[in-house]
Amino acid sequence: MEERLDVHNSSIPKLCRSCEVRHRGICGALKPEELLELSKYTRRVDYPAGKEISGDSEDVVSYSTIMHGVVKLSKMLEDGRQQVVGLQFAPDLIGRMFSIKNHFTAEAASNIQLCKMPKAALERLIKKNPEIEHKLLEQTLRELDEAREWMVTLGRKTAAEKVACFLYLIATHIDPTYIDGNLENLTFELPLTRADIADFLGLTIETVSRQFTKLRTDGIIEISVGRNICVPDLAKLKERCG
Amino acid sequence: MEERLDVHNSSIPKLCRSCEVRHRGICGALKPEELLELSKYTRRVDYPAGKEISGDSEDVVSYSTIMHGVVKLSKMLEDGRQQVVGLQFAPDLIGRMFSIKNHFTAEAASNIQLCKMPKAALERLIKKNPEIEHKLLEQTLRELDEAREWMVTLGRKTAAEKVACFLYLIATHIDPTYIDGNLENLTFELPLTRADIADFLGLTIETVSRQFTKLRTDGIIEISVGRNICVPDLAKLKERCG
DNA sequence: ATAATTTTTTGATACAGGTCAATGCATAAG
DNA sequence: CTTATGCATTGACCTGTATCAAAAAATTAT
Secondary structure, eight states, X not given: OHHHHHHHSOSOOOOBTTTTBOOTTTGGGOOHHHHHHHHTTOEEEEEOTTOXXXXXXXXXXEEEEEEESEEEEEEEOTTSOEEEEEEEETTOXXXXXXXXXXXXXXXXXXXXXXXXXXXXXXXXXXXXXXXXXHHHHHHHHHHHHHHHHHHHHHHHOXXXXXXXXXXXXXXXXXXXXXXXXXXXXXXXXXXXXXXXXXXXXXXXXXXXXHHHHHHHHTTSOEESSTTXXXXXXXXXXXXXXX | OHHHHHHHSOSOOOXXXXXXXXXXXXGGGOOHHHHXXXXXXXXXXXXXXXXXXXXXXXXXXXXXXXXXXXXXXXXXXXXXXEEEEEEEETTOEESOTTOSBOSSXXXXXXXXXXXXXXXXXXXXHHHHXXXXXXXXXXXXXXXXXXXXXXXXXXXXXXXXXXXXXXXXXXHHHHOGGGGGTOOEEEEEEOSSOHHHHHHHHTSOHHHHHHHXXXXXXXXXXXXXXXXXXXXXXXXXXXXXXX
């Protein structure tokens, strides 16, 4: 895990004392005394898969750093149609900054652990140290790029390409080994149900399932049991992303 | 126009001297001497509809405030499929902050005028005045919300709903009269071609055209000539957005 | 004006992905 | 072990949107 975190926070490899994880975009900017101050207000919270962290249009009361697991941001229409608009991985900060209300629902996609802090505690720090704001801006710009990149997938790719894109995204976010150049026999557990995957890709669960089967029979992936995926050759998977 | 600009920058109604427009998220944070300093480096540039402002993977060399007109951000796949990932209106700031390269193509959707400044000039100011960074973070967070909101449209709405959403978006961004509560007989010129609209909605031009026809025969919109649209009742259009 | 070109609309047909229904396959509970 | 329960897969069929083709309308050039 450490290897991957460095990617996001290479300049200042300071650990957050309360969390033992580098907050992407936050802790690197904190001075030792600020870190200590913040750690008084943080607490670890576990959420089982599926549990809601904060609801759409509810008040924002806290920010959290993801310790491990995957968080999904989504929006539901009145008639029940749902779209997952983003996935967030450790050590992202979640919670809509500077807004009274949430614009989306945040849920634990897998079992997760958060490092939670009150809204006011972080905002107080930000006021005092503009460097934090810079890190937040960088994370937000990166998220915006990722969201727009995903819009290309949603708007213009086929079901087969969408599913390949999703698997590629997970493969390159969940397991840090790939960064070292180990691109063969990458194995990981899918942190999402078929329903969540469908809602992320703008498809139905049946279509997702059929595309998984197609990738399996084509030898691009191996599915041992349910959500356990092995990608023998990541480059071949990438070719399918369109 | 002034009315709408206040919406985005109500706290500090200072004008940017070089541009005569309030830079959403920027000028409000500038002190008089900074404003003067920046205005030395800015220049007005006109672009006809369709002209590229900056290309995908090209170096970022400048930032611009949109003076008037609509800018589209898009991405093209190798095989020619294209997705518009965002529209920007006056007085947004465009240009990917803190990145060497662009991740998307920026083009004039309509005839536009920009107020351009060199990358270094704005970045120098930001280093000196953290308040600017705060404004930028607010704009970026708002853009991220808008992008995610659009992902719901792309992933889960029907062609009919998508076209209604698009018209609603334009109606509420192009013409400032609606903000005063004048929701009847809203008239405006579409700043995008059918091809651009299709690429924004993840549809084909034929489907977009058919949905326009449907809205016209249903009395939701009136099309006098080509791109001249009249919405007699904005609430009725909104109902079609799903 | 008239012609040339581009953009938009309309029609006929095809197919990707959705819908509905049933079956399989885990893990958990009795 | 058997039964329940919740995911995931598979099959048969249907529909919304894409595709292909052509006409109409708008714009630009001559």
